[in-house]
Amino acid sequence: MAMENPTSTGKVPSLNMPYRTFWEKTRPIQVAILFLLPSLILFSVFVFYPLFRTIYLSFFLTNQKGLPTVFVGFDNFIQLFQSADFLQSIEATFLFVLYTVPASVVISLFLALLANEKLKGIHFFRTIFASSLGVSVAAASVTWLFIFNPTMGVLNRMISFFGIPEINWLADPHWALLAVSITTIWLNLGFSFLIILGGLQNIDQSLYESSSIDGAGYFYQLRRITIPMLSPTLFFIMTVSLINAFQTFGQIDLLTGGGPGQTTNLMVYAIYKDAFVNFNFGKASAEVVILFLLILIVTLLQFKFVEKKVHYQ
Amino acid sequence: MMAIKRGSLYVVLILIALLLFFPIIYAFLVSFMSTKEVLMGHLIPKSFSLTNYIDAFQALPLLHSLINSMLVSIITTIGQIIVCSLAAYAFVFIEFRGRQFLFFLFVSTMMIPWEASIIPNFVTVQKLGWINHYAALTIPFFATAFGTFLLRQHFKTIPKELHEASRMAGLGHLTFFLKVVMPVSKTSLVTLGIYCFLTTWNSYLWPLLVTTDERSRTAQIGLRQLHAQENVTQWGVVMAGVVIVAIPTLLVLFLGQKHLQKGLMDGAVK
Structure with a gap:
């Protein structure tokens, strides 16, 4: 030029x-x-x-x-907060967040640590660990629907092998939310795993080398180097999972339809029913506003309390 | 000692891989089973006959919904790359008053969940006459804060001297954008493309709302119908549907995984 x-x-x-x-x-x-x-x-x-x-x-x-x-x-708001159904829906949503977010993050961290080892053929395992990212909510839900099937599904066959009686996973109010959570955790793993693995690979290798010379063991390094250096990535994935969990819809629609007895009627599903089955846009909009505020508050709390523990370079 | 450690690591890796990949293998195996085999709870099908796949295609216009999904995902991906890269360019290479504020406004939309806007959006799309049209499934997703943010992070790594040099040579913004910025940003454009394709292909709630007739359904909604239709009796056919719907995205993921991981990380870290 x-x-x-x-x-x-x-x-x-x-x-x-x-x-x-x-x-x-x-x-x-x-x-x-x-x-x-x-x-x-x-x-x-x-x-x-x-x-x-x-x-x-x-x-x-x-x-x-x-x-x-x-x-x-x-x-609309006053009526919602007086309605047992809506309060149950908020409770179910928080329980669902509690069941899915910490478990997804911890398991993906574990997977990423494993897949970060320098071994022959590790790329194959990375691909398998990330695979659920390529499976849609619909495909995953229908598959798990069959896994949870009380008579034909593989899960009950496996537990009956150990002498545990049949569980009606999706129709039993004690188990339904947990079953939906398991499906969701499986779906989340692929994405969280990829992001955390990327975070691990970005850590400066010289930090490990110098501490190895000092004789530090694996778990010492994990606690003192890996987790602190990884904390921004973990914080990111926690925030994303949290917001996603609040927005869960597809699993509910296909697995339980909000039942049994409203135990899995998560907020977005309740909104969908009020808005597009009952065509009550006023009530549904009030529910959306409450959901939005809840997400906002939880995210802000996350930033206020959890981010303090995050180590930025 | 090293050999033992290595060996046990492989055992753990293989066990976990089997456990995690099991639902996908299971769906694949069941998709070849006859109704009787499914009822008996077999794990391995006797033969790999394609009857269930033929039935799945006959039960519904599944092929049509696959084409719909493919076109919708491709159009959304191209649209999003164009719209987001234009916006990202403005935020990086044009200095104008209010740039900070506008960028903040863009990023703040990441905080607003899509579900928070479905009710008015449904009405808007209805008024525009987009129900059952590709427009409803594609255009609302062309502009995303995530895409703009990801590309902006990459554009920022392009040396400013390149921009100055091109201005000296008398190149306008549009020429610089098309001839220099886009080609050097291929990596992040591909990352965004893969991510966008996967999320569009997999989206569920919005297509459920804005498509009502069978011919405009996407594959995910086709799967929902297949499940509702065949649920009680024909699990093999339903699983064949699952496999058909999951294959395109699994392929995209397997081929583009390295790319996706690198691109997403660069965006999240810088």
């Missing part, structure tokens, strides 16, 4: 130019807007407008078409 002396080229806009019209002065922002226009339009229509519209709708009763009819203030 021919490099000319910048001062001799009149084309380069310079701040010293005496006369600049408004058009010229705002040139960068015009170009920027052109580049940003597709995103700005799409975000406005499909993200920002719906957010405000949902908040607006949550203060109204709505008709069959989803149009607001009567302003009721906070009535």
